[in-house]
Amino acid sequence: MYLYFVFILLIFVYILSGCGEPNYEPNISRVVNGEEARPYSWPWQVSLESFFPTCGGTLIAPDWVLTAAHCITFHTYRVVLAEHDMNKEEGPEQSIMVAKMIIHPKWNDNCVSCGNDIALLKLEKSAVINDKVQLACLPQYNAAVTHNQPCYVTGWGRLYSGGPQATTLQQALLPVVDHSVCSQSDWWGSSAKTTMVCAGGESKSACHGDSGGPLNCKGRDGRWYVEGVTSFVDGRGCNTPKRPTVFTRVASFIPWISETYVMLRYSCNAPHL
Template sequence: MQRVVGGTEAPARVSPPPQVSLQYYSGGGWYHTCGGSLIQRNWVMTAAHCVNNNLNYRVVAGEHNLNANEGSEQIFSVSKIIVHPYWNSNNVAAGYDIALFRLNGYASLNGAVQLAVLPQEGTILPNNYPCYITGWGLTRSECRGDSGGPLHCAVNGQYQVHGVTSFVSSQGCNVLRKPTVFTRVSAYVSWINSDSGRSHQDSP
């Protein structure tokens, strides 16, 4: 996993444990397509544009190196996908680029797998607030492969997921004056809680 701040790869011991890899099946193998955040032991938050109804997905939690089995991975099939009802793939800039995946099982929480902390509804951070993104795309700025992944911001001593990586400029990644766009998580907390039952106990 690469923490895209200064273009350096995050060591496994500091990779953010709420980050997951969303993978699809094709030609006899599984391929990473998007990131996501574990918001309950059996629910993942990602971007709506990552969803293709013609694909079979799985979620890998505790992942660091996509090309190696490091023993920390937990793999789950997906039993349900909920895309925000106002999402329009023909108008990405309109917003609502958020989706939920229900896992066919419950993640075991440990040093490599933890739940994301979401902000309170309506929270808006000040301009130029320091945050960082994670994923398996290119270094230096968010890029393809990082879509759906978390934007982490430290608030009151804890990292919260304030954004879901949505899209970059049509000119490509890391283009001057063409910022990465994130879905603001605090605008969707009620929807997330309602559809995932996040406000209730998540034990099986």
């Protein structure tokens, strides 16, 4: 038990000591309905790829990526960091194979609205942290985001429902919608759980292909935190009124993230008897 808590302390001290502070500041002064992000301004954003790009993800430690459980449908994946333009080899990209995929044990792939849409990816090797590849901060356990708090979704998803896939990384301002609003019967109703975060709505939305990527929210300390993992939108379209994008609430899963890291780290380092 002592070793367990020591590992938790070490990982969070390590992560919080250097996270959420991009060298290239995001251009957030005029983003409303989405636009191309400034290159490398979201340096924890990763592209999750199998035979082709499938989802997004967030680098939370040099060898750990956070994504959505529903993204894990193939056996072999790699992540690409420092990606901006999918159609160009721009130089700083890092491509790393995924060594292990850990899906939340309560995830039900037949019921995305049941929650627990979260997964951790252990990379074969650590990413090289530099000015274009950095870590996002994790929120404290059960930390709350507030109604209308300005947060940003990022990814290479479709530019609008039925529209083309983005080739360059996009960002959009998605103000948080409080659970008391999002769970109303004419909004998401019972599909909105307390382990989820709703954000955006109408013209402001994530879209297909953004899954697994981060909902980036700036903390009072000036650092960027991954408060959500992009989970689902309304089946009628990404920009349906009163159907904001739904994210897995990362703050609800901090114990599971900690336990997973500790268990895998300890099992890998334990002496063979």
